[in-house]
Amino acid sequence: GENVGLHLPTLSVQEGDNSIINCAYSNSASDYFIWYKQESGKGPQFIIDIRSNMDKRQGQRVTVLLNKTVKHLSLQIAATQPGDSAVYFCAENGNTGNQFYFGTGTSLTVIP
Amino acid sequence: GAGVSQSPSNKVTEKGKDVELRCDPISGHTALYWYRQSLGQGLEFLIYFQGNSAPDKSGLPSDRFSAERTGGSVSTLTIQRTQQEDSAVYLCASSLAGDQRETQYFGPGTRLLVL
Numbered sequence: 001g002e003n004v005g006l007h008l009p010t011l012s013v014q015e016g017d018n019s020i021i022n023c024a025y026s027n028s029a030s031d032y033f034i035w036y037k038q039e040s041g042k043g044p045q046f047i048i049d050i051r052s053n054m055d056k057r058q059g060q061r062v063t064v065l066l067n068k069t070v071k072h073l074s075l076q077i078a079a080t081q082p083g084d085s086a087v088y089f090c091a092e093n094g095n096t097g098n099q100f101y102f103g104t105g106t107s108l109t110v111i112p
Numbered sequence: 113g114a115g116v117s118q119s120p121s122n123k124v125t126e127k128g129k130d131v132e133l134r135c136d137p138i139s140g141h142t143a144l145y146w147y148r149q150s151l152g153q154g155l156e157f158l159i160y161f162q163g164n165s166a167p168d169k170s171g172l173p174s175d176r177f178s179a180e181r182t183g184g185s186v187s188t189l190t191i192q193r194t195q196q197e198d199s200a201v202y203l204c205a206s207s208l209a210g211d212q213r214e215t216q217y218f219g220p221g222t223r224l225l226v227l
Contacts, residue, residue, distance in 0.1 A: 032213040043116075043203055043218035044155070051213060089154060093212045098168045099145070099157035100216065 012109045019077040021106045023090035028071060030092035030101075035064060035075045038105070039086045047075070047088075077108075085110045114138065116219035118204050124225045125194055133189045133222045135204030141217075143210030144187050146179055149201040149221070158202075161187060162210040194226045 013019045025033070031052035036044035048059045050066050050073075057064050063076040073090050087105040094101050117136045125131050137144050146158040157171035161181040172178070176194075181187040191198055201223050205216040 034215060036218075041220075043118075043205075043220045046215050046217065049215060091155075095212060098160040098162070098210070098212075099171065100155075101157075102147075102154040104152070104154040 009104070010107045010109070012111060013080050015082060015110050015112050016079055019075075019080045019084070019108060019110075021075045021077075021088050021108065023073040023075075023103055025071050025073060025090070025092045025101075027092060027094050027096075027101075028068075029095040031095050032093040033064070033066060033073050034091045034100070035062075035073075036089045036091065036102075037084075037086045038089065044089060080108075080110050082110045082112055084108060116204055116206050116217055118202075118219040118222050120222060121220065122223045122225075124227065126227050127196060128193055130190065130192045131194055131224065133191075133202050133224070135187045135189070135206075135219060137185065137187070137204070137206030138217055139185075141206035141208050142184065143207045143214075143216075144181060145205040145207075145216060146187070146189050147203045147205065148173075149203055151200075155203065158189070160210070191224075194224075196226045199224055199226045 034049045035047040037047050038044045048064050050057045050064045061078045065074045087107050089102050089105045091100045091102045119134045142163045144161045147155040159179045160168040176192045179189045201221040203221045205218045207214045207216045
């Protein structure tokens with residue numbers, strides 16, 4: 001199966017600091033990537049996506065960076081807030097079949 | 113507009129019983145996915161429906177698992193003769209056309225506990 005992994009399973013940051021969550025993927029054919037946020041007891045919520053023809057995409061307080069050379073994806077959250085505490089998943093499409101492949105997630109805790 | 117909804121939100125059952133989980137996708141979305149999420153794990157693909165095409169069942173873990181989608185909208189995931197290892201959160205997602213470069217929107221999940 002696909003290997004979509006995260007470098008750190010947990011991350012704690014001070015409120016107001018920037019957060020960086022990393023993800024490694026193994027399928028060089030993947031051409032679409034998504035970051036999801038999952039709060040306790042809820043389903044994953046779309047945050048931001050990026051296609052392989054881009055290396056950076058910005059949203060509101062979030063930026064996704066894609067390095068295809070080393071097959072690495074990162075999510076940057078600016079001025080992290082307590083409401084950002086959640087588990088963050090990256091997903092790749094594998095460019096094959098119908099499913100997406102999800103990492104195990106990074107748990108982000110924001111310290112007030 | 114309304115998002116993906118799932119019911120029940122929680123289900124406790126005894127080993128050996130059958131359960132049915134329901135998913136209502138976003139109106140107009142032709143693609144529907146079922147995933148399973150075990151505690152502390154990522155999402156495991158189960159099955160995919162796209163329009164009137166035959167479903168992709170490649171992720172179903174055993175023949176005790178089945179799913180159907182009626183009228184191209186509501187989907188039901190059925191687990192027969194449940195086992196304790198079936199305990200997990202079952203997530204449903206839908207997307208507009210099922211394109212591999214298209215966002216999937218998730219429901220809140222059904223938390224299944226098999227005793």
